[in-house]
Amino acid sequence: MMRLPMKSRLIQLLYEKGEAWDFELTNSLLIEYGKSGDYWKWMARFWMTELAAGGILNIVDVEADDGSHFANDKVLYRYNLTDFGKSRVEEVLGA
Template sequence: MAGNRPVKFRILELCGSGKWNYEIVEQIQKEYDDLKGDFHRDSINFDIIELASGGMLEDVEVKVDEEGIYKKGFLLHKYVLTDFGRIRAADACLMYV
């Protein structure tokens, strides 16, 4: 499926039941043809950070990336949708709500 809605909408959809940032980034890069490569990988990750700082996602778990799944030696974050995120997602008419 090629992504046809804004990236942040899709991120909110994916985080409904909690997901690791590398899982989200990987999924988005698979779905959107114009977002391949390392630069977009970091840019999608920044989108996740923005949603978290906006109070729509919550950082629920942290672990060190030992094996280099995403970036070796850095932190991996697990995010879950907040109540406010659910309301904003509903504004954007996302399906699962």
């Protein structure tokens, strides 16, 4: 079976979880795709920023990182899908 592109899988993971912190989504995604390192970690965060700007994701909470997830004092975001995001997942990914 063919896997979804990582960015699409990120949206699907959030659809399945309902709500999640960016570091939780990133960890799940990287483990599933066998990726590691700063490049992939920051790419996943970039994709989440793009998806929020595009109206797919909604930021529901923010918190300062204590250094255990990305870097000390970086902002952590908790996301959920907007209604538009949910409809796109259901329409495009058949969730």
